[in-house]
Amino acid sequence: MRVVIAPDCFTGTLTAAQAAAAMADGWREGAPHDEVVQIPLSDGGPGxxxxxxxxxxxxxxxxxxxxxxxxxxxxxxxxxxxxxxxxxxxxxxxxxxxxxxxxxxxxxxxxxxxxxxxxxxxxxxxxxxxxxxxxxxxxxxxxxxxxxxxxxxxxxxxxxxxxxxxxxxxxxxxxxxxxxxxxxxxxxxxxxxxxxxxxxxxxxxxxxxxxxxxxxxxxxxxxxxxxxxxxxxxxxxxxxxxxxxxxxxxxxxxxxxxxxxxxxxxxxxxxxxxxxxxxxxxxxxxxDLVLEVVGLKERIADAALVVTGEGCFDWQSLQGKVVAGVAAAALEVATPSIVIAGQVLVGRRETMTVGLSGAYALAETPKEVEASMLDPVTTLSARTTRVARTWSPRRRGTP
CATH class of the missing domain: 3.90.1510.10 (Glycerate kinase, domain 2)
Structure with a gap:
């Protein structure tokens, strides 16, 4: 299936392009049969x-x-x-x-x-x-x-x-x-x-x-x-x-x-x-301005899934941030979307309200947060691999 990786930057650790590359590598590891497209995004801030x-x-x-x-x-x-x-x-x-x-x-x-x-x-x-x-x-x-x-x-x-x-x-x-x-x-x-x-x-x-x-x-x-x-x-x-x-x-x-x-x-x-x-x-x-320039809606219309991401998925993410913007665009073209974030600080109800089908955290405890920031690329890639195995159906004969 075709998967679009469209994250924001992970503030303080990864640019949007770096995050997209790490997530794409992780997805290919977990679902090597999928086509992966990278579209780094921004809401007006860094990047x-x-x-x-x-x-x-x-x-x-x-x-x-x-x-x-x-x-x-x-x-x-x-x-x-x-x-x-x-x-x-x-x-x-x-x-x-x-x-x-x-x-x-x-x-x-x-x-x-x-x-x-x-x-x-x-x-x-x-x-x-x-x-x-x-x-x-x-x-x-x-x-x-x-x-x-x-x-x-x-x-x-x-x-x-x-x-x-x-x-x-x-x-x-x-x-x-x-x-x-x-x-x-x-x-x-x-x-x-x-x-x-x-x-x-x-x-x-x-x-x-x-x-x-x-x-x-x-x-x-x-x-x-x-x-x-x-x-x-x-x-x-x-x-x-x-x-x-x-x-x-x-x-x-x-x-x-x-x-x-x-x-x-x-x-x-x-x-x-x-x-x-x-x-x-x-x-x-x-x-919205960035999504229009990169033509996100048109580029995800034929995708099976959109994966967005950011450093911390919290209440601010629901108002004017990349994650909410991607979810809204995906909802308009009936493409499922999920978010992978450094931390997830909102509940399932809030996640579903903006149109996301799932939210996955890299870390939950302060100790895990500290460890993830020491090697953000590897941590993000590994988490994305596990998510890919959940969302991407295996082909017959694939172990």
Whole structure:
């Protein structure tokens, strides 16, 4: 039978391509008679450009390598994908793709450096400037995997919306913002008025509150509970200043100004989604965008099974992540799908709700988790071999 392997990255251990290769090797070991196809995926976080670059290879996409600043202001190489040929297709315009994690990613920081009160998205603004300088009229910014929690303030500083000393020194400093800190925002929005900016989000979180950037994700980036509370207040102040600097659009139903901080995806990448919304961006699902580019639905229509995967299959996976996106696409074409993850932290009911027919963990106890991370390729491959023997029917005469 034909099996499609379509995982996300296993954060901290394997890229999506590495995970797909390990899973494919394991499946062939367990079911050597099957045809195995690899389609690495991303939801906008790390690996976003690699996946898109493969999917857009036939369109003549160009990769520009530039140097920008990392979350602590150090030089780091990053890429911008430019699809100039898009302008030649009906209804399309020259498009740039940016992976925010290449400038603001958690993976760029050592464990001792992870402090979201100090880290900045300034380098993301630099990448957007590169895209604009190359003539892009559509800029797609993939969000996810960040080590920042500054609401996109650093990015806005790099684009000229305010002073770097006010906006580009990390989320913790936003608590003290003056009312005039975003005095250049109107000019920046005017400059970008003819550009379609897309915030390709990996989560549906708002900026503030119990489901917001600071409350849910700051701890993953090194924040203590006290720092997370401080960041929540700082982002609240940043939202006040941004609202004062904006001629906010009005809700057609209520007549009240739209609350950008409550928009789904505003809390993505430590609030970078919010900063993009302030620029006039429109939110979009990162995984849906990737699935469209790689043509996943068409490529799995004649498959017998789709196998996806990620580092941790939990409640976040059910909202805007690769696993949920793959399951939904498979459900539409009536192809069964399963997930193999480092850990599985949701129950059978939640698994079936998103359309998955099964979920398999590499590890269950802390000791097993630690062991699996020492040799992730072998562990993932071996687990996939066992899953293949469960799902793939043996041919007659096969032992």
């Amino acid at each position: 976003f450009l690699d996946v898109l670059g493969t999917g857009l290879a036939d369109s003549g996409v160009e990769t520009l390598i530039v140097t920008v600043e990392d979350p602590l202001g150090r030089p780091v190489p990053a890429a911008v994908l430019i699809d100039r040929a898009a302008g030649g297709r009906e209804g399309a315009v020259p498009t740039a793709y940016i992976e925010s994690a290449q400038a603001a990613g958690l993976h760029l920081l050592d464990a001792a450096e992870r402090d979201p009160t100090r880290t900045s998205t300034y380098g993301v603004g630099q990448l957007i400037e590169v895209a604009l300088a190359e003539g892009a009229r559509r800029v797609v910014v993939g969000l996810g995997g960040s080590g920042t929690n500054d609401g996109g303030a650093g990015m806005l500083a790099a684009l000229g919306a305010g002073l770097r000393d006010d906006l580009g020194m990390g989320g913790g400093q936003l608590h003290e913002l003056k009312d005039t800190a975003l005095s250049g925002l109107g000019e920046v929005r005017q400059r970008l008025s003819g550009v379609d900016i897309v915030a390709a989000t990996d989560v549906a979180s708002p900026l503030l509150g119990l489901q917001g950037a600071s409350a849910v994700f700051a701890a993953q980036k090194g924040a203590t509970p006290e720092q997370a509370q401080h960041l929540e207040a700082a982002l609240g102040r940043f939202h006040e200043v941004a609202t004062g600097a904006l001629d906010a659009p009005t809700d057609l139903l209520t007549g009240r100004p739209l609350r950008l901080d409550r928009t789904a995806g505003a809390g993505a990448a430590g609030g970078l989604g919010y900063g993009l919304l302030v620029l006039g961006a429109r939110p979009a699902s990162g995984v």
